[in-house]
Amino acid sequence: MRADRVFAAFAAGMLCAAGVAWSQAYPTKPVRVIVPFPPGGANDIVARLVLPKLSELMGQSFIIENRTGAGGTIGSAVVAQSPPDGYTLLIQTIASHASNPHLYKKLSYDALGDFVGITSLTRLVTVLTVHPSLPARSVKELIALARKRPKEVLFGHAGYGSFIHLNTVMLESATGIQITQVPYKGGGPAVVGLMSGETHAMFAGIGDILEYIKANRARPLGVTSLERVTQIPDVPAIAETFPGYESTTWVSAFAPAGTPNAIIDRLNAEFGNAMRDPGIASKLSGLTYDPVHKAPEELAQRLKTDYETIGKLFREFGVKAN
Numbered sequence: 001m002r003a004d005r006v007f008a009a010f011a012a013g014m015l016c017a018a019g020v021a022w023s024q025a026y027p028t029k030p031v032r033v034i035v036p037f038p039p040g041g042a043n044d045i046v047a048r049l050v051l052p053k054l055s056e057l058m059g060q061s062f063i064i065e066n067r068t069g070a071g072g073t074i075g076s077a078v079v080a081q082s083p084p085d086g087y088t089l090l091i092q093t094i095a096s097h098a099s100n101p102h103l104y105k106k107l108s109y110d111a112l113g114d115f116v117g118i119t120s121l122t123r124l125v126t127v128l129t130v131h132p133s134l135p136a137r138s139v140k141e142l143i144a145l146a147r148k149r150p151k152e153v154l155f156g157h158a159g160y161g162s163f164i165h166l167n168t169v170m171l172e173s174a175t176g177i178q179i180t181q182v183p184y185k186g187g188g189p190a191v192v193g194l195m196s197g198e199t200h201a202m203f204a205g206i207g208d209i210l211e212y213i214k215a216n217r218a219r220p221l222g223v224t225s226l227e228r229v230t231q232i233p234d235v236p237a238i239a240e241t242f243p244g245y246e247s248t249t250w251v252s253a254f255a256p257a258g259t260p261n262a263i264i265d266r267l268n269a270e271f272g273n274a275m276r277d278p279g280i281a282s283k284l285s286g287l288t289y290d291p292v293h294k295a296p297e298e299l300a301q302r303l304k305t306d307y308e309t310i311g312k313l314f315r316e317f318g319v320k321a322n
Helices: 002-025 042-058 070-080 095-103 139-148 163-175 187-195 206-214 261-276 278-286 296-317
Strands: 031-035 062-066 088-092 115-130 154-157 180-183 201-205 219-223 248-256 289-291
Touching: 031 042, 031 070, 042 062, 042 088, 042 115, 042 206, 042 248, 042 261, 042 278, 042 289, 070 088, 070 095, 070 248, 088 095, 088 115, 095 163, 095 296, 115 139, 115 163, 115 206, 115 261, 115 296, 139 219, 154 163, 154 187, 163 180, 163 201, 163 296, 187 201, 187 206, 201 206, 206 219, 248 261, 248 296, 261 278, 278 289
Parallel strands: 031 062, 031 088, 154 180, 154 201
Antiparallel strands: 088 248, 115 201, 115 219, 115 248, 115 289
8 A cells, every 4th residue: 555655656746747847848849829810909919019028938939820700719719629739829808718609609619618728918908989070079979979870870890709899789788879880800900990981989909099099090988997097098987977887808828728737837937927028018008908917727717707797798688790
């Protein structure tokens, strides 16, 4: 009996040592990082700021691949179906994991079972913005206009299931307005649609639209955090008009389920080091992407909460992908 226990302890120690050695050796080749939306959106911006530092810290290239389509499901499926060896990762917001399972009748992946979270990277706040041709100059005026002209105000978003789409549904839920949604293949194209006058309004990532706000090509009406943000301090929170209104999300890194814990822990630690780099943190904050570093367990809990909350909202209002 004692010999068995000694052998079991020895074997466990050897496995642990092997895991540590494996994580220290990883990566031994370039890592593919899937961004499931086009360039210009929050996922893409955060990835392009953070991954060069991660490459420097880990001694291998982390190469971005934009695999777009179907509200982020195509790129997410690529990761879910990839070998769990740490060489294919995903940078995503809530779309693939918390929204799409409630939008699509059938997905080629299990949103909660086919991925393991590495860490949150940033908190994302959006700003309700209108084209200058629209007469509304406040959230209250926009709501009044939409009530007076049901279905006539065109809201762009980054595809069904995206955080921008979720914010649009939340506004309808909170105010009872009826608008027409115009889906695009990502946040960047949706902003282009607003700038061209193709749509009247949208919830945009502040970093995506800040330059247009400064150039007076877009009019900001309200931010979705409870508090105002430092980059556009004159823009009120929507909660100042509708008390309690809040909608923030995360940009996070995921790997396929089954990826060894040693690799997940190594990636979590190095992502944290990258996010704490003063230059990166400053650039992210300048775009109103608040740097965040959390343990995989914390990300898993946030994902579960968002999954349940969004599912309830979409069921209540009959939201489905068109």
